Amino acid sequence: MKNSPCYENWIQQVINNFVSANWETALLEWKLYDFEEDKTLLSSCICGKEKLRYLFTIRNINNGRILYPIGSSCTKRFERKDLDEVVTMKEELFRLLHDLEKGEYIKLSSDLFSRRLLNHFFEEGVFRSNSYNGFDPESDYFFLLKMFNRRDKNNLALAQSKKISAIIMNAVRPYLRSILRDKVKHRREGL
Numbered sequence: 001m002k003n004s005p006c007y008e009n010w011i012q013q014v015i016n017n018f019v020s021a022n023w024e025t026a027l028l029e030w031k032l033y034d035f036e037e038d039k040t041l042l043s044s045c046i047c048g049k050e051k052l053r054y055l056f057t058i059r060n061i062n063n064g065r066i067l068y069p070i071g072s073s074c075t076k077r078f079e080r081k082d083l084d085e086v087v088t089m090k091e092e093l094f095r096l097l098h099d100l101e102k103g104e105y106i107k108l109s110s111d112l113f114s115r116r117l118l119n120h121f122f123e124e125g126v127f128r129s130n131s132y133n134g135f136d137p138e139s140d141y142f143f144l145l146k147m148f149n150r151r152d153k154n155n156l157a158l159a160q161s162k163k164i165s166a167i168i169m170n171a172v173r174p175y176l177r178s179i180l181r182d183k184v185k186h187r188r189e190g191l
Contacts, residue, residue: 006045006047006048006074007047007077009046009047009048010045010046010047010074010077013046013047013067014027014030014067017060017065018060018063019060019062019063020062027078027079027080028080029060029062030058030059030060030061030067030078031058031059031083032056032057032058032075032083032086033057033058033066034056035054035056035087035090035183036055036183036185037054037055037180037183037184037185038055038185039053040185043055043069043185044069045069045071045073045074046067046068046069046070046074047070047071047074049073049074052071054071054072054087054091054094055071056068056069056070056071056072056075056087056090058070058075058083072091089116089117089120092114092117093117093176094183094184095112096112096113096117096172096176097173097177097180099112100168100169100172100173100176106165106168107153108147108148109153113148115148118141118145118148119141121141121171121172122137122138122141124175125137126171126175127140127141127167127171132163132166140167140171143163143167144164144167147164
């Protein structure tokens with residue numbers, strides 16, 4: 001809501017930390033710098049909203065100033081598709097990691113995956129060269145993409161299901177663990 005106290009607090013924080021002479025340009029000065037998850041929900045956004053799960057740090061590219069913690073709702077207030085996409089991606093990474101950590105079978109469904117996420121994994125070098133993919137990591141990416149795009153995911157051959165599971169467990173899970181290892185806060189510091 002544009003006239004809420006949280007919205008006004010957010011505006012004031014942005015105004016106090018930007019360089020540009022006008023508001024539209026000022027909104028373009030910010031870039032995602034870092035992210036983490038607070039499982040305790042004890043963190044509050046710069047706008048005043050409480051019980052944040054996903055905490056983002058954004059940095060002003062012109063003066064280096066930082067806004068932290070900022071919630072995903074406030075990142076959307078910048079009305080920038082690029083910022084929205086990266087924030088959504090970081091949230092998806094956390095959700096996928098948590099589901100993988102439960103030890104249950106993970107389906108290649110749109111609940112946990114997206115084309116954008118699979119592309120992110122490819123661009124980050126998650127798929128490794130090995131004898132199973134003919135030493136061609138790109139083939140794992142295209143295989144997952146093809147399986148993700150299938151309408152009849154419930155009718156996969158056993159070999160296809162096993163290959164999907166092997167790629168997720170042997171490539172995606174270790175990657176998520178490595179990049180998110182220090183990004184999950186289980187309790188607030190100082191408690």
